Amino acid sequence: MTGIVPPLAVDDLCSFVGSADADVMNFLNEIALRFPDAISFAAGRPYDEFFSTDLVHHYVDTYVAHLMRQCGGDEVRVRRTLLQYGRTKGIIHDLIARMLLVDEGIDVDPESIVVTVGAQEAIYLVLRALRRTADDVAFYVRPAYVGFTGAARLADMRAIPVPSTADGIDLAELRTAIHTARAAGARPCVLYLNTDFANPTGLSMSLATRRELLRIAEDEQILLIEDNPYSLFTGDQERVPTLKALDTSCRVVYVCSFAKTVFPGARVGFAVADQPVTVGARTESLADQLAKLKSVLTVNTAPIGQAVIAGKLLDHGFSIRAANKREVDACLRNLRMLRAGLAEAFPEGTTPEVTWNDPGGGFFIVLNVPFVAGDEELERSARDHGVLWTPIHHFHGDGRARPRIRLSFSHLSPAEITEGMKRLTGFVKESGQA
Numbered sequence: 001m002t003g004i005v006p007p008l009a010v011d012d013l014c015s016f017v018g019s020a021d022a023d024v025m026n027f028l029n030e031i032a033l034r035f036p037d038a039i040s041f042a043a044g045r046p047y048d049e050f051f052s053t054d055l056v057h058h059y060v061d062t063y064v065a066h067l068m069r070q071c072g073g074d075e076v077r078v079r080r081t082l083l084q085y086g087r088t089k090g091i092i093h094d095l096i097a098r099m100l101l102v103d104e105g106i107d108v109d110p111e112s113i114v115v116t117v118g119a120q121e122a123i124y125l126v127l128r129a130l131r132r133t134a135d136d137v138a139f140y141v142r143p144a145y146v147g148f149t150g151a152a153r154l155a156d157m158r159a160i161p162v163p164s165t166a167d168g169i170d171l172a173e174l175r176t177a178i179h180t181a182r183a184a185g186a187r188p189c190v191l192y193l194n195t196d197f198a199n200p201t202g203l204s205m206s207l208a209t210r211r212e213l214l215r216i217a218e219d220e221q222i223l224l225i226e227d228n229p230y231s232l233f234t235g236d237q238e239r240v241p242t243l244k245a246l247d248t249s250c251r252v253v254y255v256c257s258f259a260k261t262v263f264p265g266a267r268v269g270f271a272v273a274d275q276p277v278t279v280g281a282r283t284e285s286l287a288d289q290l291a292k293l294k295s296v297l298t299v300n301t302a303p304i305g306q307a308v309i310a311g312k313l314l315d316h317g318f319s320i321r322a323a324n325k326r327e328v329d330a331c332l333r334n335l336r337m338l339r340a341g342l343a344e345a346f347p348e349g350t351t352p353e354v355t356w357n358d359p360g361g362g363f364f365i366v367l368n369v370p371f372v373a374g375d376e377e378l379e380r381s382a383r384d385h386g387v388l389w390t391p392i393h394h395f396h397g398d399g400r401a402r403p404r405i406r407l408s409f410s411h412l413s414p415a416e417i418t419e420g421m422k423r424l425t426g427f428v429k430e431s432g433q434a
Contacts, residue, residue: 016153024146024394027375035382039420042388044199044363045411046260047330056263059311060304063092066314086303088291090115092310096270098318105245106254112274112287114294115301119227119257119269120147123192125290125297126225126253126271127155130189134158137181139191141169143395145199145227148192158186168205169193171212178220190223190253195243196231197362200395200406204359207240214243217251223275227255232321233331233410234361250275253286258309260363260410261320261327266305331363334409334417338365341421345428352432356407363410366392370432374401377431385430387423 010018028042064078071077081091090096093113100106116122130136134156140148142161152159162177163170178188196204205213217224226243244254257269273286294300316323339358342365346354352370359365367389371377374391382388392404412420 014154016150019153020394020399021146021150021153021397028390028394031378031382032388035386035388038382038386038388039412039416039423040388041407041409041412041420041424042390043411044408046264047327047334047411049330049413050326051263056308059308059315062311062314063307066310082303082307084303086300086306088295088300089113089287090270090301090306091303092306092313093270095310095313095318099313099320100254100272102318103321104242106242106272108272108274109285112272112285114271114273114287114290115306116269116271116294117298117301118259118267119229119255120151121294121298122255122269122271122290123148123225123227124151124154125293126190126255126273126286127151127157128293129286129289130223131155131157133187135185135187136189137186138189139174139177139222141191141193141198142397143200143392144192144397145194146394146397148227149397157189159192162191164198164201164203166203167209168195168198168203169209169213171209171216174213175216175220178216178222188220188222190225191217192225192227194227194230196228196240197233197359197364199230200364200390200392201366202357202359202362202364204240204362210240210243210246214246214249214251218249222251224252225255226252229257229260230362232261232324233328233363235332244272258320261324262309262312266308268301268305268309331410332361333414334412335359335361335365337414337417338407338409338421341417341425342367345421345425352429354428354432363408365407365409367405367407367428369403369405369428372401372403373405373431377401381424381427385423385427387420387427389424 016022032040064082067078067081093115094110096113097108097110100108127138137158137160138152139160139162141164143164149159160177160181162174181188195210224243228242244252254272258266271290273290275286277284277286277289312323313320342356355368357366374393378389378391390406391401392406393399393401409417
C-alpha cells in the first residue's frame with residue numbers, strides 16, 4: 001500500500017523542540033544572516049584576531065611530539081591515539097589536571113575528568129546522570145544561559161529558577177526553593193550557576209557568597225555545577241577562588257570549555273566529577289558514570305580536537321592563563337571602550353535614561369533601557385540601524401520582553417566597537433523617545 005505519510009505533530013516529539021528555548025539560537029542566527037552588514041553585540045564569541053590555521057598544525061605537532069615521548073617512539077601507537085576512536089573519558093585528561101592545578105589551584109585526580117564535546121555536553125551528562133525519576137529537580141540562577149535550561153529539558157529534569165542579585169545569587173531564596181521543592185515531594189539534586197562574569201548578567205560572586213553557597217550545598221545535600229568559561233577574562237583586581245578550589249567535600253562538579261580560550265571549532269570542554277559513587281561493593285566516581293553515558297551519546301571527543309588543546313597547554317607550561325594574555329588584554333580593552341562609549345552617549349541625568357552594570361571582565365554588559373526590548377525591537381535595530389544585541393528575555397525563558405539587553409563585546413575590533421556604539425546610540429535614543 002502506498003500513500004502520503006501524514007506529518008508528525010510537534011506535540012508527539014520531545015517537549016524541548018516545541019519550546020521557546022529551542023528557537024533562541026536559530027532566531028538570533030537568522031537575524032544575523034538576514035542583516036550581514038550589521039555590527040553584532042549579540043554573539044558571545046571569543047576574540048579571533050589571533051586565530052591562525054598555522055597554529056592548529058603547530059599545536060597538533062606539539063602534542064604528537066609529546067605522545068612520541070610518552071610512547072617511547074611507537075609511531076603506530078601515536079597514530080592510533082590520534083586518529084582512531086579514542087578513550088571515552090578523553091586522552092588529555094592528565095594535561096587538563098595539570099592546567100587546573102597551575103591556573104586555579106584545583107588538585108584533582110586526572111581520572112575524575114571527562115573530556116567532552118564542549119561544556120554543553122558536560123552539562124547535559126551531569127543532569128542526565130542525576131535525573132533518576134520525575135521527582136528529581138535542578139535549580140538555576142535566572143536569568144540563565146539557555147544551554148542549561150535546554151539541557152535540563154533534554155534530560156527531562158525539572159529546573160526551578162532562583163533570583164539573581166548583585167552578588168550573583170539570592171541565597172535565602174535558594175534555601176526557600178530547596179525546602180519548598182522538598183516539601184512538595186521533589187528531590188533537590190543540583191544547582192547550576194556561573195561564579196564569574198555570568199552569562200548573561202556579567203555578575204560575579206564574592207568570596208563570602210561562595211563560602212556560604214558551599215555550606216548550603218553541604219547542609220542541603222545537593223551538588224553544584226560550576227560552569228566557569230569566563231573567569232580568565234578579568235582585570236587587575238584580585239581573583240576570587242573558584243567554588244571547586246574552595247570545595248572540601250566534593251560538592252562541586254566543575255565544568256569548563258576551551259571554546260573561549262583556544263578555538264571554539266575544536267569543540268572541547270570537560271567536567272571534573274570527583275564525587276564518589278557506590279557501585280555494589282566498590283566505589284567509582286561520578287566521572288565514571290558520566291563516561292558510561294557519553295559512550296552511548298558521542299562515543300568519544302574527537303582526539304584531533306583534543307590534540308589542538310593539548311598543544312597549546314604544552315606550549316605554555318600548562319597555563320591557559322599565560323597562553324591567553326593577548327586575548328585577555330584585547331577583551332579588557334573592548335570593555336573599557338564600550339564603557340567609555342556608553343558614558344559619552346548616555347551621561348547620567350540625561351534623557352533617555354540608560355544605565356548599565358560594570359562587570360570588570362568577562363564577555364557581557366547588561367544595558368537597562370527606557371523601552372521594552374524584545375525580538376521585534378531587535379529586528380528593527382538590525383534593519384534600520386545596522387546593529388545587533390540580545391534581548392534579555394531569551395535568558396528568562398518566558399518570552400516576556402523586558403527593558404534590558406545584553407551586549408557582548410568580546411569578539412569585536414576597536415573600529416567595530418566605535419561604529420557599533422554610534423549605531424546602538426541612534427537606536428536607543430530613537431526608541432526611548434518613541
